[in-house]
Amino acid sequence: MIPRPVSVSLSGDVLLSDGSFDQRLDPSLPPSGYILDISPSGIDLAGGSSSGIFYGTQTLRQLMPAAALRSGAAGPWEVPCGRIVDSPRYEWRGVMLDVARHYMPVADVLRFIDLAAFHKLNVLHLHLTDDQGWRVEVPGWPRLTTVGSWRTSTMLGSRRHALFDGRPHGGYYTADDLREIVAFAAARHVTVVPEVDMPGHMQAAIAAYPSLGNGFEGPVRTSWGISSHVLNMTPATLDFCRAVLDHLCDIFPSPLIGIGGDECPVEEWGGDTTVQPRFTAQMALFLATRGRRVFGWDEILAGGAPPDAVIAAWRGPFPTAAAVAAGHQVVACPDISTYLDYRQSDDPLEPTPVGTLLTLADVYAFTPGVDSDLVLGGQANIWTEHMESARRVDYMAYPRLCAFAEAVWGPATFEDFTTRLDPHLTRLDALGVNYRPLTGPRPWDARPDAPGNPRTLPDRLTELAEMTADLRR
Structure with missing residues (x-):
């Protein structure tokens, strides 16, 4: 802020x-x-x-x-x-950092936290695993890092173009690394909420241990998008999930532990949509034995989320209201307002333009859209498919994250914000932040080798309505 x-x-x-x-x-x-x-x-x-x-x-x-x-x-x-x-408007003023799609070294994570705290953000949602990489060591499961943390190649740009760089990519955090991140954040009044996405977005773990899956034997995913390979529900696999969550509880003092639950295909379960709610309930029961609560994406509302689960509402504005109606605490993070991987303008020099247009003014206009004590606040999400370095994260995050930080601290006006932004950019210069200039991208910001896939807002709203049909019934 x-x-x-x-x-x-x-x-x-x-x-x-x-x-x-x-x-x-x-x-x-x-x-x-x-x-x-x-x-x-x-x-x-x-x-x-x-x-x-x-x-x-x-x-x-x-x-x-x-x-x-x-x-x-x-x-x-x-x-x-x-x-x-x-004083702040909301209790939860968060930012999610995806370190699964592109690993970020510890020093860069610490710098990211320091910048967030400088803007009075107080939650770091750390997305640690996905189909394209597993980033946390777990005692007794060494192949998660020797195999699951590395992929042989990385997709360049939107998946519609099917371009790859042909270079291995990977990395992971030791327990000591994560404890350092937690301590560094705590000194700046930032709570780190870890997320290990389950039971979907698990191809990296299944590549390491095929017994966790449903017959798939293959590599860590190299392309973007959603893998159809999900966890099976055998007792041994459920024990694996509990071991992972137990390890997270040992490292992270956060009262919430993220289990994802989003975008989980059901084909390998014979189309049974009741499997995931049962799985989520079992994980919630286990976390309760450690004095923790489930933090999950809004898909876990389908079929009934555990009563004390906290929902990250991302599929447009509707799921925030749906979570409140179901009696859940909720963090609003609608993609059309808070996804900082979305393109910043229609300028052809914008690097890998994906998603709907999300300008500085659009981010500043963020609101949860629901007036309820159950709304904890808001969160900006930084998915890193197209951000291979801290420098690229800087470009996509700032100054839009400045606008978001002020929106959740609030209230003020965008006109007032813009009068204060120019001098604030000199502070970002002093801190070495590679922010996007207000005048637009520079020639060297472009990524012609990684073409995007721009979307229109009307098309996205139609898609979101279809995606959330299960919550509207």
Whole structure:
């Protein structure tokens, strides 16, 4: 979130950073709220909790000159005097990072978290596994990483073009890697919610251990899209799933553990649509023994989700309302508002343009669309099929993630946001962020080797209505 005046009245021009800086807790404030007073005599920061102090400190950092954000920079720095009274609109201000389609080294994940926290986002949903790669070691299951974490080639661009780069790609996180990520995030008041997608999106695991599947013996998937190869429901496979979730519970203190549940074909189950709800219920029962709850995509609503499951509502705006109607807590992340892999303009230089057009203004206009205490907040999703590096993630995420962070902190207006965005981009420059320029893509941003597949919004809305027909009955 970019700092903006909230009940602010400027009383002077500058304050030098060598003045006094007092921090204190004030239980009368909202837990994540703060009051930042800056006067010629010093700075006073009151927070409703330690998170409030942290968010007030981020605002103070953003009020300083951009040069203050550079490593090795030396003050003193001047900041405007005044008072800011602020607190977030939503409890869940999240961003999902897909490290399954393209592995991201630990250092890049830490940098991603630091940037998210700088914008006052407080949840990292870490998508750790998919058909194209398994990214977490699990004790007793070594082939998940020796086999499942590597693919022989990667698809270039949209799958309609059937182009491949012919280069192996892979990587995985050790338990110590993940503990480092969790600790780094916690120091910045970010909760890491892990996700191991099951029972679909499991081809990488089945490639490593064919006994988990339904007769498939083959490689980790190299193309994008949805694999038809899903888990079987034998006792041994269910024990495998419990072992994976048990390991996640040992590493991640998050009260929610993601099990995905999305886009799960039923052909290998003889078309039986009741298999998945039964599977989800069993995993929920196991997680309850560890004091945790299921976090799943909105497909798990079909057939009845476990009562305490939290839903990530992604298939357009309707599933958020469906989850609330079913009595579930929900995180709104409709693809037509929050999928940052979607193209940013119609400029032919946009790299691998896929999905519907999602401009800065479109993202800023995000709203869950439902007024209910069951709506925890919102989440932007970064799927990395077409983002092979942290630099490419930067380009697709920023400054749209700035807009999203403000939408879930809110409220303000897009016009007000745009007046503050230009100076904020100088902060992103200082932090080394490869954001997309407001003037449009540069020639070197293009990816002619990885062509896309642009979609129109009317076509996508029609498709989403068909996809969610099971929730509309």
